[in-house]
Amino acid sequence: MSNNNALAARVRGTVHVIGAGLLGASVGLGLRERGVDVTLEDQSPTTVALAADYGAGRLRTAQDPEPALVVVATPPDVTADVIERALTTYPNAVVTDVASVKLAPYLELLRRGLDLKNYVGSHPMAGRERGGAIMARADLFVARPWVICRDHETPAEALALVEDVALDLGATPLEMTPEEHDRSVGLVSHLPQVVSSLLAARLIPASEQAVGLAGAGLRDTTRIASSDPELWVQILGANRAPVVELLDAFGKDLASFADALRDPEQTGAKRRIADLLSSGNRGVARIPGKHGSSERFTSIMVLIDDTPGQLGRLLTELGELGINMEDLRLEHSPGAQIGFAEIAVLPEVAERAVTDLVERGWRTL
């Protein structure tokens, strides 16, 4: 695989991360790999020491000059406070945050009458079910969208600096208003979280025998049910209007489905069931990375650096490993330095294929 150190960072100057948990330490690890100077701060001395030990950056000293950029990676309910403190402490730095909601902190900062020319909110669409520095990964943001919410006062240089961080971390920056962002993540992240959690909660009273029959379908639909309830109470509370609207619509679909199924012999009931199920087919086909994958095969997503020869090497190594590739699809986001190779293999060899590829240094999703 190509070495990230070989790629020069776009970001110039020191990046100061406040909140050295999953997101903050992942930003630190990724930027350190590119040789960027990263300083760390956290209300927990243990967390900051842990993140530094993992190589996510160093502690700030009194001699350090003002950072070029501050990344606020604290829980949503204190994000506005921490942004305000960062803007005051480092008046010449650009300040961004990575909170999962964008409108509530922005409105709160406006309400406080702060000068927001140096603040550019953002949100990397990448995470894990568990927080903490110990869960951090340098490649967390690779090939993921990174939403940036500028406003009409944002100077071009401030926007460019936040975009550079996203690009240095392998993400694809894209601009949205805070309202567009919150409506979009309500649909693609917050509604799935609630549905997955409530679905998984149905398992609590079930017998061992019943739960023992669970397969990939249940695992796929409940993966994010292991998420941190404390973080999600904050995220959902801060984006309640779009999420409640989505839950109401979802509840209507559920009720309509149950009505049709209660009496499938009534005229039109079977069609209603089929229509709802086939809407699901059309919806799932819209998820990037899920197009065209055959039901017969298991897809493995392999990250490919955008450098010559990478794909050829992957195909050669698959041959060496004796893994038969049934299909191949390439996906490349404009602006990203990374692409995906979606390899279809027989389900029975999928697990071994992933293990062998990871052992050889490939990154899989």
Ligand SMILES: NC(=O)C1=CN([C@@H]2O[C@H](COP(=O)(O)OP(=O)(O)OC[C@H]3O[C@@H](n4cnc5c(N)ncnc54)[C@H](O)[C@@H]3O)[C@@H](O)[C@H]2O)C=CC1
């Ligand atoms: N967990 C996820 O999958 C994702 C989370 N986010 C957002 O990233 C932010 C951070 O989330 P995680 O890294 O998952 O949480 P985390 O719990 O792993 O890390 C948060 C850190 O902030 C520190 N902290 C809390 N209040 C502080 C304060 N006032 N000053 C300094 N440090 C403080 C905590 O001690 C903790 O170490 C949240 O706003 C979340 O919405 C964004 C994308 C994905």
Ligand SMILES: O=C(O)C(=O)Cc1ccc(O)cc1
């Ligand atoms: O793992 C997933 O599918 C996620 O959706 C993770 C995630 C959680 C919270 C965010 O604000 C952004 C991404």
